[in-house]
Amino acid sequence: MFSFLRAILLVGVLLGHSVSAQTSYFFPANPGPLNPAIPTPEQFLGYPVGSHMTRYDQMVAYFRELARLSDRVHVEEIGRTYEHRPLLMASFTSPANYTNRESIRQNHLKQATADAGTNVPLVIQIGANVHGNEPSGGESTMLTAYYLAASESEEVKRWLNEMLIFVEPILNPDGRDRFANWANMHKSETSVADPADREHNEIWPGGRMNHYWFDPNRDWFLCAHPEAQAHVRWFHEWMPYVVVDHHEMGTNATFYFDPGKYSSNNPVVPAYLYDTVYPAFGSYFAKAMNGIGSLYFTKETFDKLYPGYGSSYTNFYGGAGFLFEQASARGIVQETTTIPITFAFTVRNQLTAALTTIRASLAEKPMLLKLRRDFFTSATDQARKSAVKGYVFGEPADPTRTHAFVNLLRRHQIDTYELDRDVTAGGRTFRKGQAFVVPTEQRNYMMVRSAFEKQITYTDSLFYDATTWSLIHAFGLPYAELSRPTGKGAVAALPLGKAITQPLTSSVPAVGRSAYAYLIAVSDYNTYKALYSLQVGGAIVKTAFKPFTARIGPTDQSFGYGTLVIPVQQQTLTPDSLYRLVSSVGQRSGITIQGIDTGFNTQGVDLGSNQVRTLRRPEVLMLVGPGVSPYEAGEVWHLLDQRVGMPITKLDLANLARVNLNRYNTLVMVSGAYPADRAISDKVKAWVQAGGTLITLKTASEWAIKQGLTKEKLLAADTTRKALRYNYDEATNYEGAKALGGSIFTADLDLSSPIGFGFTDRRLSLFKNNQTILQASQNPYNTVAQYTDKPLVGGYVHPSSLKRVAKSAAILASGDGAGRVILFADNPNFRASWYGTNKLFLNALFFGGVLTVPSVEGEE
Structure with missing residues (x-):
């Protein structure tokens, strides 16, 4: 009881004490003189830091006020969020440095590969709150900013003279405000520390994520x-x-x-960072935390394998990224196993760490300069020794996807070139004008490896996140390695054409007017955007279930499975209106649309065949809410909203029982803990049998099977395991190693299935981070995609898990009455980066409604 009262009294102190009392709590015992013309956060906001969650607009206003009052502070807007909040970057330095900032920047950049001297001011950056409901770091940036603007101490003056300190106060403003509003809405004047109180338990989806419910701390590599x-x-x-x-x-x-968990450091990054820099800075952090009596830990967890964390991205460019993790009050005060933790306490720890980072960075400047120079020297040496001299890639049938990959490479400053001649490599021929080349001998070789390599060597089997992130496999693009000239067939010189310096976009020819029909190949990623726009515009669109060859002008042209057919006469639109629509859609989506004068094809089915079926416009409902994965639901929402331009109804699972499903023709269920509720499953089953399309991902597929919505089956667990005995403290290592944190596997895809429409290669890379294992169907036509017998492409997987994945079903399409259930064992929309498998999901949405599953004699 005494401990609880002490925590409550601390909150009272923050609410009632003077500014100087609060300053003495957060800052060092003798912070030095503080400029009275610079307002503290409390003076500006009207409440003590730690007593209330500060809204983002208030933080923006405070930083801008500091910039107005102090010539040490300058604020720029570097972007905007989906919800139109400004993304701020504030700089703190001496007026002289700011005046010369461009010269400083240029000389600073030269230090990476040349000697620009040691007198160039050191550039560092502090960021916080990439997870919106982790507010203490964001709150502390106001105190950091105040101290840098107001302190007249000799130490701070030296920092400003010898450094450019950038502060990005909130990395995820949309999520921050979602959480701040929740906490402020539910906090009491008499603080409630009970963990069960509503203040500490925000509702689904919570403030952690961005607008579309993505984890933005996984996005620095993907840039979605x-x-x-x-x-x-x-x-x-x-x-x-x-x-x-x-x-x-x-x-x-x-x-x-x-330093973090050493065994999970990324082997691409030179060991000097992990062996020398992190331990050196760790000693500064330890001393600072010892000084305020805060408990801490290091080395146990939090790997830096993945280049997309805020604390690891810089490691791949010769910098040092530091992660601070503070126990959260998730409100103003909350009980713990010891004394209650206050919001103010969490802010103080974060502030202490931030100021210590500044102090340590300047003190260890020689180490940081060496880190960067050695990093790029090592990168050059590794690239020179590598047998791989470059990568050639490109999907001529899908320029949108190819261009998206090139544009992402360029975001990371990876040198990319057009292919200057036809090249045959890796059993493929890449054509000039349709492919691109990335040389390995370039400044950012480490990031080239991260983008293209499918496997790295692991010294651990426990991982915080995905164990592979090969972008070339995520985009599903044909590619090949170009090797040094060591024998017959080797590439003597890289076929480098024009360097890519601007974002690529697709340029398509104008649509030739037709009195008969228009055709669209479905291989391009933007096909779905075009198809939906056509349907919204009132066009009737058909799809071909068989390939054909048509005469287009003087030449024959082949069209594959799924080709879209837009007849001119069988429309509610006039021919003129239809032509204007297809012309507009083609240009806006970057899709080639071709007019054809006859339905009599030179090979294959004709355009009036029963194999050319009319598509329904998707009317999609997705279940969301408590128990449902917000990440996967957000990925579907983002895909349809941002890339297709298509609305989707998001229905809380709790409201499913009272909604009329007949308004929708497609129901999406992402991973979740769905209830074993017979009324719900019976309702969904009746809707499917009446003609609906149910699309399930991962554990939702398990739910559909267990609830009897399909006759497909899960692969039974291995029950032959012998009784074993291990030490208690080995449980995490043994059992955690069996988890599928995220690896890439190969599957065989049926290109004739509507789910496979538009793909050009049966070999398909899939990302798997779960233990949903589907049996291959008893119906030989139902298994749309099946993992190969040796499926691992890259990433860590326990042998027992690999055995179960091999030859299991990746996608099943099962008929039920007039409808169908399409089950994905995995998530094809992972983090908006898997362009190569997004198309599978979009095919299920757009073509699932015309998918009929062939029956087999003797099948139940």
Whole structure:
């Protein structure tokens, strides 16, 4: 009881004490003189830091006020969020440095590969709150900003003279405000520390994610969202030596700082960072935390394998990224296993870590300069020794997907070139004008490896996140390695054409007017955007279930499975209106649309065949809410909204029982803990049998099978395991190693199935991070995609899991009455980066409604 009262009294102190009392709590015992013309956060906001969650607009206003009052502070807007909040970057330096900032920037960048001297001011960056409901780091940036603007101490003046300190106060403003509003809405004047109180338990989906429910701390490598795009663009403009990322973790934890789990460091990055830099900085952090009596831990967890974390991205460019994880109050005060933890306490720890980072960075400047120079020297040496001299890639049938990959490479400053001649490599022929080349001998070789290599060597079997992130496989593009000239058939010189310096876009010819029909090949990623636009515009669109060859002008042209056919006469639109529509859609979506004068094809089915079926416009409902994965639901929402331009109804699972499903023809269920509720499953089953299309991912597929919505089956668990005995403290290692954290596998895809429409290769890379294992169907036509007998492409997987994945079904399409159930064992929309498998999901949405499953004699 005494401990609880002490925590409550601390909150009272923050609410009632003077500004000087609060300052003495957060800052060092003798912070030095503080400029009274600079308002503290409390003076500006009207409440003490730690007593209330500060809204993002208030933080923006405070930073801008500091910039107005102090010539040490300057604020720029580097981007905007989906919800139109500005993304701010504030710089803190002396007026002289700011005046000369462009010269400083240029000389600073030269230090990476040349000697620009040691007198160039050191550039570092502090960022916080990439997870919106981890507010202490964001709150601390206001105090960091105040201290840098107001302190007249000799130490701070030296920092400003010898450094450019950038502060990005909130990395995820949309999520931050979602959480801040929740906490403020439910906090009491008499603080409630009970963990069960509503203040500490925000409703689904919570404030952690961005607008579309993505984890933005996984996006620096993928750059799918405006927050990461803005940050990465700024990062490459300034290339800070140190990047700090403030986070929070469970309430009953303490404080974490690097070094992290050594066995899970990325082997692509030179060991000097892990062996020398992190331990050196760790000693500064330890001393600072010892000084305020805060408990902490290091080395146990939080790997830096993945290049897409805020605390790891800079590691792949010769910098040092630091992660701080603070136990969270998830409100103003909350009980723990010891004394209650207050919001103010969490803010103080974060502030202490931030100021210590500045102090350590300047003190260890020679180490940081060596880190960067050695990094790029090592990169050059590794590239020179590598047998792989470059990568050639490109999908001529899908320029949209190819261009998206090139544009992502360029975001990461990876040198990319047009292919200057036809090249045969890896059993494929890549054509000039349709393919691109990335040389390995370039400045950012480490990131080239990260984008293209499918496997790295692991020294551990426990991982915090995905164990592979090969972008070339995520985009599903044909590619080949170009090797050094060592024998017959080797590439003597890289076929480098024009360098790519601007974002690529597709240019398509004008649509030739037709009095008979228009055709669209479905291989391009933007086909779905075009198809939906045509349907919304009132066009009747058909799809061909058989390939054919048509005479287009003077030549014959082959059209594959799924080709879209838009007849001119069988329309509610006039021929003129239809032509205007297809012309507009073709240009806006970057899709080639061709007019044809006859339905009599030279080979294959004719355009009036029963194999050419009319498509229904998708009317899609997706279940969301408690128990449903917000990440996967957000990925579907983002895909349809941002890339297809298609609305989707998001229905809370709790409301399913009272909604009329007949309004919708497609129901999407992503992973989740769905209830074994017979009324719900019976309702969904009746809707499917009446003609609906149910699409399920991962555990939702398990639910559909267990509830009897399909006759397909899960692969039974291995029950032959012998009784074993291990030491208690080995449980995490043994059992955790069996988890599928995220690996890439190969599957065989049926290209004639509507789910496979538009694909040109049966060999397909899939990302799997779950233990949903589907049996191959008893019906030989139902298994749309099946993992091969040796499926692993890259990433860690336990032998027992690999055995179960091999030859299991990746996608099943099962008929039920007039409808169908399409089951995915995995998530084809993972983090908006898997362009190669997005198409599978979109095919299920757009073509699932005309998918009929052949029956087999003797089948139940």
